[in-house]
Amino acid sequence: MYSEKVMDHFQHPRNMGEIEDASGVGTVGNAKCGDIMRMYLDIDDDGIIQDVKFKTFGCGAAVATSSMATELVKGKNIQEALQVTNKAVMEALDGLPPVKVHCSLLAEEAIHAALWDYAEKHGIKIEGLKKPKSDIHEGEEDEEEEY
Amino acid sequence: MYSEKVMDHFQHPRNMGEIEDASGVGTVGNAKCGDIMRMYLDIDDDGIIQDVKFKTFGCGAAVATSSMATELVKGKNIQEALQVTNKAVMEALDGLPPVKVHCSLLAEEAIHAALWDYAEKHGIKIEGLKKPKSDIHEGEEDEEEEY
């Protein structure tokens, strides 16, 4: 069902945990399945993501995309981090089954939520970042019709 | 499907053939399946059935019941022959599958038809014998309901 890369990130999640006094923390829930992801960002004065951690209550794909997403944003600047879409995460994982595409959105949204929190805390505005919904339920692949 | 007795009479039908100048001949058809049986009787002046032959266009059960019926009436007098019902024939054959009960009626009716022919030819009336229908389609076991 899952690619080897997904299984690898699921079995050995990178950057799992918390950051105390993080610069930004974002938690999002998935209306579709009820799963939840929390992302912690440590952003330095130059706007570089020095550290990132996640916690996830979710399926295998959710864990793997969390893990991969943290790897993709670590060391990047904020604008670069905003480019880490769910598509990018899925590609880096060699794809996900159609029914699991929505899980990858959790990761994207959790990063956005954490960046939003960072922006609010620091009273800045991040170009191109919209206020994250606390529940995400859009952009999934069309499911099969019901018969 | 068939008992050993049925198979025996089917494989080695007794009294198969025709009687030239028979005292009585009866042919009946089965409305249910379209099969046909003809019975030839040779009845002497004492009313004893000296010889009997049959011809059958029909299933295995039809052949076997024809054969058994001829054995049961041979040497009997007319009143005794009238007692040879399809039930008697079936019993003598150790039974028939439910769907084949109607076949045994052919034999009973063919004998009756031959006796009727004999009575007509000789201008007599046989006690208890009704004019045979040329097509029989009554008295079968109830078939399964249709669903």
Added chain:
Amino acid sequence: MKKVIYLDNAATTRTAPEVVDAMLPYFTEYYGNASTIYELGGSSKKAMNEARETIAGILGAQENEIYFTAGGSESDNWALKATAEAYRAKGNHIITSKIEHHAVLHTCEYLEKNGFEVTYVDVDENGKIKLGELEKAIRPTTILISVMFANNEIGTIQPIREIGEIAHKHGILFHTDAVQAFGQLPINVDEYHIDMLSASGHKLNGPKGIGFLYIRKGVKIRSFIHGGAQERKRRAGTENIPGIVGFGVAAKRAAETMQERTAKEIALRDHLIDRVLKEVPYTRLNGDRTDRLPNNANFSFQFIEGESMLIMLDMEGICGSSGSACTSGSLDPSHVLLAIGLPHEIAHGSLRLTLSEETTLEDIDFVVDTIKGIVGRLRDMSPLYED
């Protein structure tokens, strides 16, 4: 034990040993439910997908257009009932032929009781559907045409491409019951404009109790068996993995050997037909002489009755049938033989012999010799025969 010559391959076939071998591991080793997440279920799923791919490939279809069922009857019921339901808003008229299998005919009768109208198109004396009549039967409310690919009793192959074209031209869905044809004849769903196609594993040396319905992408048929999310939510029920695997292997095998096998069967079939027609008087061949299934011969012997003949053949080790197996127990003469114009008493004396790859020339010659004797004996016994 006496040698058995099995000539009832249209009723069912011997499961090929290699098919059984392929199935075996899925009973006791890879027995996992295909819908689960663990590896054991993954093996089942993989095997199932392989079978689906094989079958799709043979038909020129997509994998996700093949839906496994429990056999031809379920496929036919599904195709007709669930299409009727889904397209009811468009219309309530269905066209089929007089010589369909009961799985189609009785389903049509059921639909008639439920507000649908069905036209049963005639066939000619060879069992070919009358295309003109078919086209004339089309109404604005016609939602489905269902005509079998090849007939199970008399073997006649229908002009499926032409029927498909007619359906296509009028924007009507086309279903074909290919239970007898799949594995015996080359079929391409696109070339023939087929929207739905039924097949059954046990007719091509696969296992019993497994079949499929091909449903072209875009056809809005409903579910017939509701429940779990199997078969892309369209057909509920824990997947019969050994059956599916067996069906896949049987289909592959049938496709690969088709040319050689059917050429051999046609030669033997023609030898059988020629000898019987020449050597047994008052005999006719039912079905089209050339457009017929490679392995099918169907004769009517005047003045005699089918069941007696079958029992006598069985006593000589020959398995044949009269009418179709699924109607035995019924006393009515075959609706197919009546539809091609045979009178009752002749329809009654019909014999279907259907060959397999295992049939030999010696078998056929023995069968013909035996038939000659049996027909003679039964005619002697028949009140209809005067010689």
Added chain:
Amino acid sequence: MKKVIYLDNAATTRTAPEVVDAMLPYFTEYYGNASTIYELGGSSKKAMNEARETIAGILGAQENEIYFTAGGSESDNWALKATAEAYRAKGNHIITSKIEHHAVLHTCEYLEKNGFEVTYVDVDENGKIKLGELEKAIRPTTILISVMFANNEIGTIQPIREIGEIAHKHGILFHTDAVQAFGQLPINVDEYHIDMLSASGHKLNGPKGIGFLYIRKGVKIRSFIHGGAQERKRRAGTENIPGIVGFGVAAKRAAETMQERTAKEIALRDHLIDRVLKEVPYTRLNGDRTDRLPNNANFSFQFIEGESMLIMLDMEGICGSSGSACTSGSLDPSHVLLAIGLPHEIAHGSLRLTLSEETTLEDIDFVVDTIKGIVGRLRDMSPLYED
């Protein structure tokens, strides 16, 4: 290869080797169509009748009340749809429970779209149907009550005799989905006032793709699959003889070993339940503590999610499930767990382990130890868990 501990026997079971052995001759040797006249078909018919007799015997039913199908889903669909159809003149109301299998629930939804009214009776926190509510739901138009014998997810056994008595008292037909119960619990259709009962072969070490519907004599249910005259004209389709034979052997085996086997399973199950509840905090057992299937354990582990747990268990060679197999692919939490009152996020972290006769004490201890580790790891990862 790593040792596999298969604890998903409610999804499907390993076909017993003696079942496969019994089936084998019917693939390649006695492959005849059971509806034919020749001896080869006679062997098939005999074998089929034997299986029917065995199964009827186990249920205290008559042979001619057992109708073979392709599995539990078909049986459920048949029972509900065709009864609804046959008794429509009497009424259009059906009563069932909120925790039925989807084969019943989705069929009920289908019937609702077609003019029927369905009452879904609540269950209590242990998954037992509320008898008072059930009886109150009865209307003059109620034609059918369908309640499962035992639940496939949480294992709760329903008070079937009481439900049967209520149905009986009101002159309403009673169907029970016994797919999980047949072979695991003693069932007598007369004692329990059961009019129809569904079962499926692959749940009791029989083959997949075969099931039956018991229909009490006199119940005027219609056909569901129309066509040939098989199964006393009620269920069309060439009989799946190997499947039927295998089901017969499996049923016999399950009945004969029931007492000893289930006693052993209950002991292991209770050991599993006791250890998990004691050693894993924030954990609850779903389903009734005592009125539950001998082989079923179902836990909810707070703060963690099911799929992750299943994958981790699989990596240790343990096959379990979360919710039911046939709904995987669906993201909704189990309707059964919601019906017994669990909130979404707890329903999400549920694990069903279903034992077999092959399960050992060592297996169970290994499984508990593994669960402890996995639950710990996943909780560490969970944003919901604060320790």
